[in-house]
Amino acid sequence: MPPSAGRVTIRDVAAAAGVSRGTVSRVLNGEGYVSDRAREAIERAVRTVGYVPNTAARNLALNRSGAVGLVVHEPHELFLEDPNIGAILLGANEVLSSADQQLVSLVIDSERDTERVVRYLRGGFVDGAVVVSAREHDALLEAMQRTTLPTALVGRPPHGVRMPWVGIDNAGAAAAVTRLLVDGGRGRVGIIAVGLDRDSGADRLAGFRSALGAAFDPALVVERPLYEYAAGRDAMRELLDRAPDVDGVFATSDAVAAGALEALRAAGRRVPDDVALVGFDDSSWARRCRPALTTVRQPARDLGAAAAQLVLDQLAGVPAEPDGRLLPTEVVARDST
Amino acid sequence: MPPSAGRVTIRDVAAAAGVSRGTVSRVLNGEGYVSDRAREAIERAVRTVGYVPNTAARNLALNRSGAVGLVVHEPHELFLEDPNIGAILLGANEVLSSADQQLVSLVIDSERDTERVVRYLRGGFVDGAVVVSAREHDALLEAMQRTTLPTALVGRPPHGVRMPWVGIDNAGAAAAVTRLLVDGGRGRVGIIAVGLDRDSGADRLAGFRSALGAAFDPALVVERPLYEYAAGRDAMRELLDRAPDVDGVFATSDAVAAGALEALRAAGRRVPDDVALVGFDDSSWARRCRPALTTVRQPARDLGAAAAQLVLDQLAGVPAEPDGRLLPTEVVARDST
DNA sequence: GGCAGTTCTGTGCACGGTCACAGGCGACCG
DNA sequence: CGGTCGCCTGTGACCGTGCACAGAACTGCC
Incomplete structure (x- = not known):
């Protein structure tokens, strides 16, 4: 009964059901050619003896690691x-x-x-x-x-x-939020572009760029390596420095947006009145920021x-x-x- | 050479080193009574044939799951x-x-x-x-x-x-931060007590209570089940309702403190001027809140x-x-x- | 009843290790 | 020089399961 003393194996099940190991194995793996009588006896035996398959043995026999x-x-x-x-x-x-x-x-x-x-x-x-x-x-x-x-x-x-x-579709989603900013009347829209060595970062920047078309201004792009709060804060400071007239920002993750929000607040800019801000991920960051972030929900x-x-x-x-x-x-x- | 075709086993190592499986096993498990000559030959063989032990087989033999x-x-x-x-x-x-x-x-x-x-x-x-x-x-x-x-x-x-x-030492740590509030001149100190069905919650409340001594006021205790941001926000509202004169709050986790901060801000209270606030955990919440949270670092x-x-x-x-x-x-x- | 074909079952071997045991070998000692 | 002892090594059994193969049992048909 205690799991330590002498483990219950497929043999015990076979003995209790009055059949052989092979038949038990077939039932357990749902293979064909087993009589109903044997199947029922085995299923009953599995319950009464409390059989639990041994993963290590199965993995060994199947030549897999599990x-x-x-x-x-x-x-x-x-x-x-x-x-x-x-x-x-x-x-x-x-x-x-x-x-x-x-x-x-x-x-x-x-x-x-x-x-x-x-x-x-x-x-x-x-x-x-x-x-x-x-x-x-x-x-x-x-x-x-x-x-x-x-x-x-x-x-x-x-x-x-x-x-x-x-x-x-990172590019499509990025384009969608960028258009949201533009349609909201923002004319100087920047981006905090993170992780450009990855698909997410590169594609979001690409989507942003294509949505802006001719209005795209390389001066409003700030790059950072990692999706971090601190990166967002520092990047936003840099963006405000380079383009004080920025009135919309696409931060490419919510954590980055939260950092940007902090920098905007420190600089005395009101969100969204002076600067509109969007994030990405719809993580708990987005719901908790004040103001709560407009963002993209991603089914992680x-x-x-x-x-x-x-x-x-x-x-x-x-x-x-x-x-x-x-x-x-x-x-x-x-x-x- | 490709890992799929015919796995390298302890037998291959034994053959390459000119010894038996048993000796190889002894070397791999660092057991005594192996000659230096055999040990070196086996170690060399392990490298040349590219031997990697099979976890499933080892677990099976050792009667463990790993x-x-x-x-x-x-x-x-x-x-x-x-x-x-x-x-x-x-x-x-x-x-x-x-x-x-x-x-x-x-x-x-x-x-x-x-x-x-x-x-x-x-x-x-x-x-x-x-x-x-x-x-x-x-x-x-x-x-x-x-x-x-x-x-x-x-x-x-x-x-x-x-x-x-x-x-x-949850009680001790809680008492320490509570004293920090009291020593800072706060006379009406409340607590957002979370997870009282767990050691952390119960002990933090106990430490808070013992640190306040006679100044402890049950009216300033708000309880919540889970360590969540939303719980902190709602609990802080309730606390402000019940005791508008509260001037210090111990929120029993950083996430809860962040929620409390939000409620305080919404109520127009300045932190720390009107109300001092401490959290618990020293998580990223604590560093990111504005103002940054006084808290307890826990070596998680x-x-x-x-x-x-x-x-x-x-x-x-x-x-x-x-x-x-x-x-x-x-x-x-x-x-x- | 004999036979072919299908359905079902039992057995031996393999998976890749560990471990206990038996025994070889050299050194040391009486 | 023979016996004992400590160090070292090889061998076989075993861990619990899956699978291939052989053969038993049953069915239907002539």
């Missing part, structure tokens, strides 16, 4: 702060655990980490991988391409890399779930469609515009 | 929002992965989840468990006590439960690491000390007091 890696290429602090990453993780975990797979998260914080993670992924410790926020010329992806490990990306892959992926949890499903499909033998899938986003209008 | 559960008894949203939980997770993961154990996170969101998690923990899927934020009369803990699964708690266990744990990552270590110790056969260990906290004075 785990899927979730690679996050961001510093540890961002891993904690960014609600998108957490939501992607939860979504992926949900899908994977229902397929009897563990999720193991691998955080790449430095170059040394890349090497460690590649070693881990190629070492047979995982059956597949979900890669979040890959960069252009990512050493990780280059290594992954030379491997047969089933992989899926969250976000559009860098140029030249072909992998199954799921993402959002679904992205994680869909990417995990892409990996599971490949494991099941379904050929991976090389093209990506886009999940819908939604502009959420609040008080900052 | 995983430790991290049980978080909070809603999913809080799991994403609360940086403490993320930090505990990172700390635990760090320690566990260096001991070759996976971390699998189990979120309890509803009563149904409790049952599922208990089944999982007792089913032999994990070798141990770390339980975060256990409640009084927690069905999970009651089930865990009837099991021999090595377990450690983050936070003091509820009354009547004896388990290894690591936590912080270390708590996770220490709890994981307690589980590993038990797995290694070290008897668990029944008393808990307290990690130090630190009052961080900023602009809100």
Whole structure:
């Protein structure tokens, strides 16, 4: 009865049901050619003896590891702060655990980490991988391409890399919020463009640019490497310096927008009266800022779930469609515009 | 060479080194009685053939699962929002992965989840468990006590439960910040007391109360169930309603304090001029609020690491000390007091 | 009743490690 | 020089499951 003393195995079930191990195995795996009588006896026996399959033994026999890696290429602090990453993780975990797979998260914080993670992924410790926020010329992806490990990306892959992926239409969403600013009567619209080495950053800038058309002014673009509060604050200061007449700002994440809000307040600009501000993500930041942020809702949890499903499909033998899938986003209008 | 075709096993290493499997196993596990010559040959062979141990096989032979559960008894949203939980997770993961154990996170969101998690923990899927934020009369803990699964708690266990744990001196820290308010000349000090069914909530209230002594006024205590921004905002409104003369507030987490700040601002109270405010956690909230929050720094990552270590110790056969260990906290004075 | 075909079941082996045991080998000692 | 002892090594059994194969049981048909 206590789980420590002599584990209940498939043999015990077989004995209790009066059949052989093979038949029990067939029932447990739902394979054909089992008589109803045997099936019922086995199902009853499973309950009475309290059988729980041994994952390690099953994995060994099936020559798999039973785990899927979730690679996050961001510093540890961002891993904690960014609600998108957490939501992607939860979504992926949900899908994977229902397929009897563990999720193991691998955080790449430095170059040394890349090497460690590649070693881990190629070492047979995982059956597949979900890669979040890959960069252009990512050493990780280059290594992954030379491997047969089933992989899926969250976000559009860098140029030249072909992998199954799921993402959002960053350019379209960025264009939509930019038009919102323009249609609201803002004539000097700037952008705090973050993470340009990633699909999200590059595409959001591209969408912004295309929505403005001829009105686009490179002087109103401030770039920063990471989606951080502090980056938003400092970038906004720089933008105010360079263009004091700015009257609309697209901050490419909510955390960045919150930082920008702080800088605007410090500079005595009223939002949205003097400057209209939009964010991206619809994270808790957006709801909590005062004024609450106009932003873009991004289905992060679904992205994680869909990417995990892409990996599971490949494991099941379904050929991976090389093209990506886009999940819908939604502009959420609040008080900052 | 490709990892898919015919995995490299301990036998290949043995053949390459000209020894037997047993000797290779001894070298890999660092056991005694191996000649230097054999050891060197094996280490060289490991590198040349590119050997990577198979976790499933090892776990099967050792009759273990190779995983430790991290049980978080909070809603999913809080799991994403609360940086403490993320930090505990990172700390635990760090320690566990260096001991070759996976971390699998189990979120309890509803009563149904409790049952599922208990089944999982007792089913032999994990070798141990770390339980975060256990409640009084927690069905999970009651089930865990009837099991021999090595377990450690983050936070003091509820009354009547004896388990290894690591936590912080919530009462002492709460008393310290309360005294900070009193010493700053605040005479009407209130508290937004959250999570009273947990050690953190109950002890922080107790510390607050003892620090105030005779000045303690039950009318200045507002209770809420969860450590949420919205709870802080609403509770602060209620407190202002009940006691308009309040001039100091201890919000028992930074997120709650941020919500309180919002309510104070909406009510036209200046912080810290009219009302002094302190939080708890020293999360990013504290640094980002305006004014930046005075708060208590809590070593969340270390708590996770220490709890994981307690589980590993038990797995290694070290008897668990029944008393808990307290990690130090630190009052961080900023602009809100 | 014999036979072919289908449905169902049992058995042995494989997965890749760990561990206990038996025994070889050299050194040391009486 | 033979026996003992400590160091080192190889072998076989085992962990719990899946799978392939062989064969048993049943069915239907001539």
